[in-house]
Amino acid sequence: MRSIASAAALMLAGAPVSAQTVDVAPFTAHEITPRIHLLSTPDDYYGPAIGNVVLIEQRDGFVLVDSGLNAGNGRAVVRYARSLSPKPIKAVMITHWHNDHPQGISSIRDAYPKVRIIATRQTEAGMLGPEAFDIGYAPGPKWDGAMNMLIAKNKEQLQKLLEAPDTAPDRKERIRKALVQFDAFAGDFSGSYIVPPTETFERQLLIDDPDMPVQILYLGRANTEGDAIAWLPKQKIVATGDIVVSPIPFGFGSYSGDWIETIGKIKALGFTTLIPGHGLPQSDTAYLDRLIAALTDLRTQIAPYAKAGMPVDEVKKKVDFSKSIDTFGTTQRSRANTQALFFDPMTGSVYRELRGEPIVQGEGSPEPDVPRDTPPKPSSKHHKS
Template sequence: MRFIALICTLIAAPALASEDIPDQYPASLLYSKPVEVIPHVFSAIGATAPSTYDNAGHNNNLSFIVTGDGVVVVNSGGSYLLAKALHDEIKVVTDEPVKLVLTENGQGHAMLGNGYWAEQGVKIVAHSDAAAEFAEYGPQSLSGAQGRLKDRAEGTEVVAPTETFEDSFDASLGDIKIEARYLGPAHSPGDIVVWLPQQSLVISGDVAFHERMLPIFDHTYTADWIETWENAFEPLGATYVIPGHGHPTNMDQVRRYTLDYLVYLRGKIGEHLENGGDLSEAYYVDQTPYAHLDTYEELATKNAGRVYEQMEFE
């Protein structure tokens, strides 16, 4: 029950994940100190803001699972030094070695720390589409990180995953069953979830959002994301959800701010199209029910424009 209470406390205190707080853990490059979400599963919650020098590029969640036979890390981190900072915190929690890193997608904040883990001899696993995305855009991600993070990007290089998979990867260690799964198209190419069936916990990566507005990119096909959610993600029936960004929560919360938002925005754009509206007006469809989310100002109009461009030809 105390872990359910922890989840409820985190849900009730969204200010702790505010994009207005530059750094919650000055003793480390990590934005926040890892917390034990349920027994043996920890997460260092990143800022719900864009990557900045102040947050050291830690604007997504970096999680790890202590299995009794080694540690499984989820996301390598957004830089070499950020990966090292996470490893330093892992060593405080356990003497078990890190044996595996799973990366949630091909974005920089999931993979730019690969070089550190490769130096430690750790296997780094990603979906094949995520690996291809990182191979194509990794140099661009690195250049952006170097510009933002300056000295905090020291040592960071583009290092590919050591292994890829298509549908699922068995990451079980010790007594903990761990499944990395590709459920279908979602936020970005190669998005995976990490599913712990015995604990009813999913580390959802960018398949699910709740405290910050989700971004819709050029390659984000919202109709496919909705289908993936309804046919594969929701049926997991997870009790606990560690999203890609924001505090650990539950399925109701991420449904409200991911699936429901996608359906809502597509509905608004659909009405706009039916009324003969053009792209310039589509940017300003009403999204005020979601205006309280972090990054709303940065993303709402962009999201509307991209959904218009998709739905115009559906």
């Protein structure tokens, strides 16, 4: 999961491809096709990271890929869907358990009580497991207090940077915007909590439609243990969740070897449009190739040190990922973000992976815990397909 502090550093690029006709803040709306839409955060958003939301309009309702970070995001998704069509939101597919992807569901379920909530079993375990939650099962004062404290801590850090004499003017401008966006985030979080999946699957699940069938696929571990993708074979559009994050990759508790294989399977789909978990759509495999190269560089450099049993702290002093880091941007800011959000955490994960040690989901990723509406329990329906 993303920490609020590190997420504020991540910035998307690009412009909306269609006019925004309804208030969907903090998102910007993009029309991929007349019946496929993307909600993503804009260039000048510096608050806590919010995953992309994809709306796919079938004949009898919308299928969503992810739901945002909080209840306010979910309400924005509902408003946007209603601006497009009176059809209901009939299903939400959760790509993975990081909280900026499933936490809008509470508001979506309020609007559409019969909505299907679909995830892999591994994602369900991450959403409901003790590694993700420790402060309660429902929204309320305990959660509000914890979130307010976390926001206050991060705002205090930003304020210190704003007042520091050596902080560059352009960075100060970003910090001012971030402070406003943190306040908006706090308001949007009221009523947020985790809603468990209503059904899980192992390898694939089809939400059929004559014009726009959606195949939900588990291709293997990658950014998390249970990453799922949505594949539209007729349109040749794939939504990857955080298997792909751009313009800067993200990896905490990830599986580098399997990640490379999973990206290869996505390439083999022959897509014409790829919608990442964060960032704007892509029309070729160039970014995927950069991710594979970066993951391969991590494994190649770390392997001899891991085999020799060198302590991981010493390994971090030996390796040099500067060339790989530069492929994701050569500014001081982009390099620092790439180092902090990908190469530093992935070094520890790759080290453990190469030594045959377990990788624990959520380990080393200081995202705020959030409450759920029920204690952990098995899904009501499971598909073995």
